[in-house]
Amino acid sequence: MNILEVKNLSFSYNKAKIIDDVNFKVSKGELFGIIGPNGSGKSTLLKLLSNIIKGEDGDIFLLRKELSQYRRKDLARVLAVLPQSTEIGFEFSVKEIVEMGRHPYLENWQGISQADKKVIDKALKLTNTISLADKLINSISGGERQRVLLARALVQEAELLLLDEPTSALDINYQLEIFELLSRLTREGTTIVVVLHDLNLASQYCDRLLLLNQGKVNTIGIPDEVITLNNIKDVYGCDVEVDNSGRRPYVKLVTSNE
Template structure:
């Protein structure tokens, strides 16, 4: 499976949000979308999900224009959840997660054993089983995020799109969520996640795609994508780097860096 955008442009009025963006992600890849606020990360994810159409360029699924793929097929093959998405009414958590199975059924069809197993698996992986009988309004923000992730995982799709999946989570659940997304990719699905924590993004992702002012300015393995010059020019920070005892390299944004007057981003 391959989900891609080719020379995609997205405009709102006279403002260009994405400018000639080309990106492809295949099965088994965990790709992080990073960049400053307003860089176009969530807009790019929405294009990939088929929620909005590009002003120019195209979005493809296995080489087919995404718009030509039926809604049912897209729902089965590409699962997504977005920051700030609400449930809309006071459903119980298990019912919310079960919504992820709808693409696999005709309308009003009853759950079968496969559905029940997928729902239970998704809730176990996201540490939400104990929340099963709680209603959505009673959830804390971090609990709600994990429930939405469980709903997306219950689809058991070939591609998972996640918008800020670790926002509002405590440190332990942030680590759990990132490890889970990497596991999903290792099991064969493609994963594309919008992330703000550069340390965790660099640690867990296979590739980082850096956006700045609507353009991709880097697309590489994490240490190559987040080199010192890019951190300075795009994020306005310097970083500490090191190697953990387990051999893994880490990047820790440490201080603001001062841009030279008139300096432009890459």
């Protein structure tokens, strides 16, 4: 079943095409990666999928319904987004932040129910953040904070999860932890679209990849089809080695003074 379907999507800014006739489908339970060099339009594409900016052309169908047809709260029940900038200038506790993920299910002033509490506890457990629940959001480390924000997104119980560089500021141990968790979520039926710049993380964990170049789709497919010597040279304009001896292709940098 297709969760997400993008048809002929285009977007311009100041007359420059940022996204140019992009087409792809994501099916249920997939971990779908969007990769490409800086300025290729990755983050813009994710913003279009999040419905926070509108494309000038084309359609985005989420669960067979056009994005703009959703009411705000209804959309937040099927689509959770974790944006890149996560600055919070207020001393909320971790628990308060995660609880806000239930907002799409609550009326004004409706309290958190026992059922809501179960969902929250489950998300705290999955992200390994139970012990942080009573701490203030600005007193924890960057890795912990990213896990907390992921917990908030999980609490939305959305069919589709969009993540923009969820691990870019994290140490490798946290990167692994987050991606192991994402893999597990997709096995349980959640669909995830993630923007990444780390080609090897993308190759290791994503089921399929979309390689974006100057707003256009260069290649879509499984990592073996996308992470190739020619593709990387085409899009990034640099020479690399691709090691295909492992389970998934692995990109090695070639330095000139070797």
